[in-house]
Amino acid sequence: MPVPAFPPLPPGFLDRLSSILGPRNLLTGGDATAPFLTDERRLFPGAAAAVACPGSTAEVSALVRACREAGVPIVPQGGNTGLVGGASAPAGSLLVNLRRMNRIRGVDPANATLTAEAGTVLATVQEAARDAGRLFPLSLASEGSAQIGGLLATNAGGINVLRHGNMRDLTLGIEAVMPDGRVLHGLGGLRKDNTGYDLRHLLIGSEGTLAILTAAVLRLSPLPRQRVTALVAVSGAAQALALLDLLRDRAGEALVAFEFMVQATVAMLVEAGHGFPVDPALPAFVLFDLTSADPEAPLAAQAEAILARAFDGGIVLDGTIGASEGQNRAMWDLRERLPEVQKHFGPSIKHDIAVAVSRIPDFLSRAGAACAAAMPGCRIVPFGHLGDGNLHYNLSPPDGMAPADFLARQGDINRIVHDIVHDLGGSISAEHGVGLMKRAELARYKDPVALDAMRAIKAALDPANLMNPGKLLP
Ligand SMILES: Cc1cc2nc3c(=O)[nH]c(=O)nc-3n(C[C@H](O)[C@H](O)[C@H](O)COP(=O)(O)OP(=O)(O)OC[C@H]3O[C@@H](n4cnc5c(N)ncnc54)[C@H](O)[C@@H]3O)c2cc1C
Numbered sequence: 001m002p003v004p005a006f007p008p009l010p011p012g013f014l015d016r017l018s019s020i021l022g023p024r025n026l027l028t029g030g031d032a033t034a035p036f037l038t039d040e041r042r043l044f045p046g047a048a049a050a051v052a053c054p055g056s057t058a059e060v061s062a063l064v065r066a067c068r069e070a071g072v073p074i075v076p077q078g079g080n081t082g083l084v085g086g087a088s089a090p091a092g093s094l095l096v097n098l099r100r101m102n103r104i105r106g107v108d109p110a111n112a113t114l115t116a117e118a119g120t121v122l123a124t125v126q127e128a129a130r131d132a133g134r135l136f137p138l139s140l141a142s143e144g145s146a147q148i149g150g151l152l153a154t155n156a157g158g159i160n161v162l163r164h165g166n167m168r169d170l171t172l173g174i175e176a177v178m179p180d181g182r183v184l185h186g187l188g189g190l191r192k193d194n195t196g197y198d199l200r201h202l203l204i205g206s207e208g209t210l211a212i213l214t215a216a217v218l219r220l221s222p223l224p225r226q227r228v229t230a231l232v233a234v235s236g237a238a239q240a241l242a243l244l245d246l247l248r249d250r251a252g253e254a255l256v257a258f259e260f261m262v263q264a265t266v267a268m269l270v271e272a273g274h275g276f277p278v279d280p281a282l283p284a285f286v287l288f289d290l291t292s293a294d295p296e297a298p299l300a301a302q303a304e305a306i307l308a309r310a311f312d313g314g315i316v317l318d319g320t321i322g323a324s325e326g327q328n329r330a331m332w333d334l335r336e337r338l339p340e341v342q343k344h345f346g347p348s349i350k351h352d353i354a355v356a357v358s359r360i361p362d363f364l365s366r367a368g369a370a371c372a373a374a375m376p377g378c379r380i381v382p383f384g385h386l387g388d389g390n391l392h393y394n395l396s397p398p399d400g401m402a403p404a405d406f407l408a409r410q411g412d413i414n415r416i417v418h419d420i421v422h423d424l425g426g427s428i429s430a431e432h433g434v435g436l437m438k439r440a441e442l443a444r445y446k447d448p449v450a451l452d453a454m455r456a457i458k459a460a461l462d463p464a465n466l467m468n469p470g471k472l473l474p
Pocket residue numbers: 040075076077078079080081082083085086087098118139140141142145146147148149150151152153154155156157158159207208209211212213214339431432433435468471
């Protein structure tokens with residue numbers, strides 16, 4: 001679906017922005033703006049003439065008012081790690097990058113909260129929480145670059161959603177600049193507030209189409225003092241689910257992450273030269289973490305007992321438990337390398353799908369058969385957050401297929417996979433958002449009543465359609 005073409009920036013507009021931000025914080029010219037206009041997947045190049053880097057909420061507010069008066073569309077951007085083109089800024093728009101708004105405004109240990117500005121990188125928030133003796137549990141492979149604003153705007157997930165929830169669950173309040181330039185103040189850090197519509201939840205996941213998020217109150221958890229990481233082989237997704245069930249039953253809240261990979265996915269790691277601590281020829285693998293805030297809890301013994309039971313019951317075929325935190329990290333490193341390693345095998349056709357956890361085996365067998373029939377020899381390499389029912393269902397080209405020929409099939413492969421997801425009552429966008437990439441898919445699969453309500457909300461809050469126009473909403 002094409003992004004609307006916008007008229008050129010009006011005369012004098014950049015001078016006005018420069019007076020708001022200071023000339024150093026308004027980037028113009030190819031070399032300065034290029035890094036902000038190239039997305040992670042190099043699929044959605046931007047062409048905005050200027051990148052504004054505000055340093056405070058007041059500056060964001062002044063910027064938004066200036067854009068509103070001049071009729072200039074705004075594209076908010078964080079770490080630019082998004083995978084669906086949401087932060088891609090077309091010609092005639094203004095790219096607003098939040099990276100200068102990177103202060104931790106405060107930590108409240110008694111309230112178990114931390115307040116961070118939108119441009120704070122996730123790893124910085126994790127570190128600040130650790131320094132305060134607490135955990136900020138959101139964790140994903142892009143955590144060294146992704147920013148709180150981008151994570152909120154896409155309601156990011158990652159590996160610990162199973163235990164701690166996604167960004168929505170981890171946020172107690174937000175501050176945002178609305179399309180009219182006014183500031184929405186919501187940083188009270190309340191756990192209870194039934195005073196009407198919850199605008200926090202409306203703006204989380206809105207992908208920059210309703211407001212620019214400027215700060216958030218984030219929920220902290222007790223710091224884990226022990227972690228047990230295990231990598232085990234299973235004969236398929238049904239056995240992985242049986243293991244999930246057993247772990248939930250026996251370990252309860254200690255289970256924080258439960259990731260799944262199939263043999264073809266692990267084969268890529270091995271072919272790329274990475275060692276794998278379990279026989280990589282086995283059919284499928286689960287990587288899971290148990291943690292405890294209690295340093296005395298017999299966590300390792302508990303994990304061993306659960307795995308022995310799973311082994312005796314034929315659920316687990318083989319496996320290893322990390323003997324040190326270094327080994328734990330090495331196993332997670334293998335998992336986090338997967339998106340990078342897949343690039344060695346040519347372009348990818350990616351899907352970020354969710355179905356009810358119980359329906360994962362059905363999804364995998366139906367999608368696997370359909371994709372193999374549609375493109376014989378393609379490499380089907382799913383991996384991801386099985387404990388949440390969310391898989392990154394990725395394909396790489398068959399040997400010898402030209403990249404362009406492979407990518408030309410993207411539309412029909414998407415249709416095959418997404419039709420199966422829809423038939424199973426699932427979602428075509430579990431955690432990466434819709435952006436530019438999945439707008440047409442949203443029109444096809446989203447409940448029409450929900451779509452109408454979304455359009456009505458957008459029109460009410462942003463009648464001039466200046467907040468990230470052309471993204472998310474079909
Ligand atoms: C290797 C890799 C692994 C990843 N793994 C995961 C994963 O496990 N789970 C997951 O959920 N995601 C994952 N992602 C996707 C990505 O990191 C997330 O979508 C992240 O939330 C994007 O944050 P960002 O700061 O980079 O946002 P950007 O990419 O800059 O922007 C993303 C969207 O948010 C909007 N936005 C950004 N900042 C603001 C703001 N302040 N106010 C309003 N709107 C804003 C943008 O307009 C855009 O629509 C991964 C990405 C990579 C590259």
